[in-house]
Amino acid sequence: MQHLRLITPPDRTDDVVGLIEKTVGTTHLAVFPGAARNPVGDVVTCDVAREACDELLGDLRALEIDKCGSIALENIDLSLSDRADKAAEDAPGEGADAVVWEQLTDATHEESTLSLTYVAFLTLATMIAACGVVLDNAILIVGAMAVGPEFGPLAGICTAVVRPAPRLALRSLIALLVGFALAMLVTVGFSYFMDAVGLFTENKLEAERPNTGFVYAPDLFSFVVAVLAGAAGTLSLTSAKSGALVGVAISVTTVPAAANAAVALTYGDMGQTIGSVNQLLLNLLGIALAGTLTLLLQKWLWSGQRERAAQQSAQGLSGGSSRDRP
Structure with a gap:
């Protein structure tokens, strides 16, 4: 309720x-x-x-x-109320399937604002991921994925397409692109600093990285996972099950890919830089596409549920009035 x-x-x-x-x-x-x-x-x-x-x-x-x-x-x-029950x-319909569009629009509007807090979280997540890719540490990569707030603007874009809401779409797109650009720029500076103090080295970046090498090697599986994560994340927002967003965050390689691109750019490795940027764009595209299709499907299914419920209600009233006739 x-x-x-x-x-x-x-x-x-x-x-x-x-x-x-x-x-x-x-x-x-x-x-x-x-x-x-x-x-x-x-x-x-x-x-x-x-x-x-x-x-x-x-x-x-x-x-x-x-x-x-x-x-x-x-x-x-x-x-605790019989009246509420x-x-x-x-x-009509099932509460678990209902989408409160005004609530969703308001939530995504707040999460897709290019604020200092949003940029700070995305930048910190990217720097944590930079440490993870250099050290080939999967734990740091997972932590960075969980910290990253990029799903908010992606959900905003999906909602804006389905509603439609041009201002929300523009706000979300700006937050997404500018946020990642600033995070990667700061991470480049962070990488130069870490290299100067001897914590980052080019040899570590270029070495075999069995745990994190996937972040600059996009393939079909990357897109499939992004699509599945986008659908799951959208469902978690519309059903108010925000706990599922954590699982979504650690299943896509947006932040790690951005971090690897920044570190690779620091050392002039354009192969890894381009591969990482492609991985980033592929994941963003997959999430946005899946989120939009999920919302459209939910809208269609919910509309059908309400129509069937209204028809059943009308039939029930009609049947009741017939029975009441002498």
């Missing part, structure tokens, strides 16, 4: 309440007249099944509540 909190102008409260009452899957409706001070208005709260959220939010935005008031949605971790049962 999700908890919905609204601030509505007094002249629109009745419309909002009526909308909530006719939406299947809502319960625990409460109205607090005149409770809001900024902006001035009424406060309306209710609990809504996840599978009913997207339609209700769309109807509320059609009433322009987001412009003249406020719409806030948060997840309920525990709800009944609302979830009555709502």
